[in-house]
Amino acid sequence: MSLGIHPLIDNGVRQGSTDFSGGKLYCKCSWRSRVEVTLNSNVAHNHACGCSKCWKPQGALFSVVGVVPRDALSVTANEEKLKVIDKGAVIQRYACKECGVHMFGRIEGDHPFKGLDFVHVELSDETGWQGPQFAAFVSSIIEQGADPEKMHLIRGKLNKEGLEAYDCLSPGLMDMIATYTAKQAGTFRAKM
Ligand SMILES: N[C@@H](CCC(=O)N[C@@H](CS)C(=O)NCC(=O)O)C(=O)O
Ligand SMILES: [Zn+2]
Numbered sequence: 248m249s250l251g252i253h254p255l256i257d258n259g260v261r262q263g264s265t266d267f268s269g270g271k272l273y274c275k276c277s278w279r280s281r282v283e284v285t286l287n288s289n290v291a292h293n294h295a296c297g298c299s300k301c302w303k304p305q306g307a308l309f310s311v312v313g314v315v316p317r318d319a320l321s322v323t324a325n326e327e328k329l330k331v332i333d334k335g336a337v338i339q340r341y342a343c344k345e346c347g348v349h350m351f352g353r354i355e356g357d358h359p360f361k362g363l364d365f366v367h368v369e370l371s372d373e374t375g376w377q378g379p380q381f382a383a384f385v386s387s388i389i390e391q392g393a394d395p396e397k398m399h400l401i402r403g404k405l406n407k408e409g410l411e412a413y414d415c416l417s418p419g420l421m422d423m424i425a426t427y428t429a430k431q432a433g434t435f436r437a438k439m
């Protein structure tokens with residue numbers, strides 16, 4: 248098994264620039280017919296995801312996925328080539344029907360992350376995007392064929408590149424989800 252984690256991680260994580268305010272994402276089709284998505288914002292919470300649902304570039308063990316406010320995203324060319332790959336998923340992932348690249352993911356139902364769209368910044372030619380901050384759903388790569396005996400190497404490589412390895416989301420994001428759930432349930436700050 249190769250340790251190709253992801254092109255944005257394998258040769259060192261670059262942290263981008265704080266004053267960067269967005270750019271364009273392109274699918275892998277030829278430039279004449281490629282889907283173009285314009286983002287008027289940098290990404291936040293950018294992270295590696297090992298789950299089976301997030302789009303990964305060829306040969307990569309992980310996806311890298313970040314969020315932008317939904318209002319900051321527009322499809323600016325060849326929108327008719329997009330289709331939702333799994334209408335039953337929480338995140339509706341819009342992929343190019345021709346090349347298969349996921350251009351963005353959107354949450355439509357009630358959810359702590361509703362209002363945010365999920366995107367992959369390696370689809371952009373620009374630099375300046377926030378770098379990956381942590382790795383999520385690391386153990387999930389076993390479900391896609393990774394050897395459980397080699398997980399210490401994967402986690403070691405992620406740590407070496409400065410990324411904590413989590414098997415769900417990071418503590419900050421898990422706290423956001425639990426806060427939302429507690430508010431829904433009426434138990435938020437009910438006891439402490
Ligand atoms: N072990 C599962 C985990 C899937 C999962 O829960 N993915 C997370 C991180 S992207 C999620 O929030 N999924 C919601 C969705 O895909 O709609 C897999 O690899 O398929
Ligand atoms: Zn395409």
Ligand SMILES: [Zn+2]
Binds near residue numbers: 297298299301310384
């Ligand atoms: Zn994922």
